[in-house]
Amino acid sequence: MIDPSDVDLAEGIGEAFDRVFDAHFAEIHRYVARRLDTDVADDLAADTFLIAFRDRHRFDAARGAVRPWLYGIATNLVARHRRQEVRRWRALSRTGAPWGRAHEGHEDAVTARVTAERVTGRLAGALAGLAKRDRDVVLLLALGGLAHAEVAEALGIPYGTVASRLNRARKQLRKALGGVNPLEEAHDG
Template sequence: MADRPLDDHEAFAAVFDAHFDEIHRYVAYRLGPDNAEDVVGETFLIAFRKRAQFDPSRAAAKTWLYGIATNLIGKHRRQEARTLRALSRCAPDRDTPGHEDRVVVQVAAESLRQDLAAALAELDQRDRDVVQLLALAGLSHEEVAVALGIPNGTVRSRLNRARKKLRGSLSLVLQEADRG
């Protein structure tokens, strides 16, 4: 499927069926469920219109679709940053049902969720794209490079810069928690 051109409707339909859910999850996480349907629809519309330009020797169809989706997400940068800032101000849900160990882990994760969202919002959009393609989409460094149309070394430097900023932001939060 990813090894052949997408110039016929059946090949494209197979790519759509294989990757729609994954691309939708990624976009929904990045932009929220309200915007996901439109962006994913536009992603596949653009892919369909440009299917003759798809080069299977350059990238897998999934990587190509992530690139299109990420470019569309870039058009929503201000909205994404506002959403992450709003998340950073929301109180975590303390009513987590389940086994005691799961509750402890969930409460710890929820207490950091606000701070992580705030730290992500402070990242440069290009660095945030790299982090989220790696963490949410599970793409390799090489696939992120292809999806974003940047060299592999640039992916690594953006990830390194983002890690340092996130580590610094979150270590301050943890230090404050230890003092409190």
């Protein structure tokens, strides 16, 4: 079976694009759902693949794999919903309610890695306070499970920029959380 990342999307009408969709839709949906909410994720994940299909001629396998390209599209769609996202983080910071609890399975494992129950409200507020570019890096690493190189591809930025944005975000999050670091040490896997 061909790895969907090796598919030539410029010629990927039908079966080839179906493999890409089948291989990546669920994880793109989970990522968007964690960034926004499940209802929006249904639409944005579908939109991600519509855009990918429409722009398949722009995909260049020599520049990177399909997965980070899809995460880049999804992140851009999330950016269009930025105001709603920031409002959600701020609302969570006021309530102190744990985020991500509505999801079961893999999402629970990610939530356990990313949050600590005692800092959830403050973490949401701290995330809302991050610059969009820094928040995107943190959430692609933490919720998307991407490696640094994949985040760089997804956002179209140099590898070193990912590290500097992550470092800046960690400092701001630690400060906002009173020295608590809710993020496991991200590593390039």
